[in-house]
Amino acid sequence: MNESQLPILLAETWRDLRSPDVLWQLGTLALCMGLAWWLERHMQAHFAVGTDTEVGMVRLGRRGLKRVLFPLASLILLVAARAVLAKYHSVNLLNLAVPLLVSLALIRLVVFLVRQAIGASSWLASLERVFATLVWGVVALHILGWLPEAVDGLRAVSFNFGSQRLSLWTVLQGTAMVLLALLLALWIARAIERKLVATTGLDESVRLVMLRVAKAGLILVAVLIALPIVGIDLTTLSVFGGALGVGLGFGLQKIAANYVSGFIILLDRSIRIGNMITVGADRGVVKQITTRYTVIRAPNGMESLVPNETLVGSVVQNETYSDTSMAVPLNFQVSYGSELERVLTILVEIASTHEQVVADPPPKAFVVAFADSGINLRLIFWVPDSREGTLGVSSDINLAVWQRFRAEGIEIPFPQREVRLLPPLPEAVVPAMGSPVQAGVAQEALVSP
Secondary structure (H helix, E strand, O other): OOOOOHHHHHHHHHHHHOOOOHHHHHHHHHHHHHHHHHHHHHOHHHHHOOOOOOOHHHHHHHHHHHHHHHHHHHHHHHHHHHHHHOOOOOOHHHHHHHHHHHHHHHHHHHHHHHHHHHOOOHHHHHOHHHHHHHHHHHHHHHHHOOHHHHHHHHHHOEEEEOOEEEEHHHHHHHHHHHHHHHHHHHHHHHHHHHHHHHOOOOOHHHHHHHHHHHHHHHHHHHHHHHHHHOOOOHHHHHHHHHHHHHHHHOOOHHHHHHHHHHHHHHHHOOOOOOOEEEEOOEEEEEEEEOOOEEEEEOOOOOEEEEEHHHHHHOOOEEOOOOOOOEEEEEEEEEOOOOOHHHHHHHHHHHHHOOOOOOOOOOOEEEEEEEOOOOEEEEEEEEEOOHHHOOHHHHHHHHHHHHHHHHHHOOOOOOOOOOOOOOOOOOOOHHHHOOOHHHHHHHHHHHHOO
């Protein structure tokens, strides 16, 4: 259908709308769209099923067909019903609905392909149908010939923004241009991301910060280019920019500091994903580094969100900064009657035979101090990766030492207290002592060495 036939079709459709026979066309249109809607709902479960070995193009085709199933099914049913109804009634309304459904299917497919080219953007995925509907609305107005009147109505609504006069049509144009520029910027960022992922020998933190800086720069350039194209003067935003700067200086100071600290962490690579760190009371493996916070997963599974400003401004213990190995100390105590040389040899042998203890540096045992109940010893051994935890290794070695000491007859002392009962003082001494308290003191003095 060309543009010269459109006025004739619209005039004939208007004539049909004033005729009672139009109810047949309206009923046919509603029935076809209802069946298409039911088919789409019925096929949702089928489209949701997929296999891990499914080829990428097959999966893409399945998801793309899901987007256009409703307009395609409506179109097929409508064309078939129009062929039957045309034998008995005029079908001008159905003729007008055909190009609208075709444009809806094409627009949904194009928006879906654009989103696939850009990548996984949550905001674009949630607004995909909204974008497709808005674009289809503009195309539908153009097909119906009502677009010039709609544009004139939007231009009539105007207002002052600073020193510039803006209309609702200008704002919508600017929004559309910004969205198109953002889509282009995200597509370029996606291409840069694929290039960085393919680059070997590049650290994950450096790759992440380069991608985020490139994406932020592309988005800023896209907005700065798109707004002047539609006639919006960027100098009118100077007041807003000044207010935003004051807000950043006062209200958003902490947030800005966290973002700056995030880029510092990503650039200097002092903390990387997979490091075992301790900051304050939080200890765990770094799972994610964002521009505002860092996710630390503790050995018990609890995840802590630590602001990046805290990581930059405080002492951080990084157990895997340059080496993942870690020394584990275990303390023991034996009685004074034990043969220390034999005990130290047993401790080293037990640690050396454990599968998770490294051979270089080798385990070592030391005499620490002569305590009240026994002799304090310390065994130090190294594990290859502190991120796997040390509690299991310590438990195995403690159990092996306990069993070996019992087999060797080596005593592990425990605190003991000896209570001695002294004989009472002679009765002749007690009256001379005065009060009972003085008598007790005198008795203690008599039995003292």
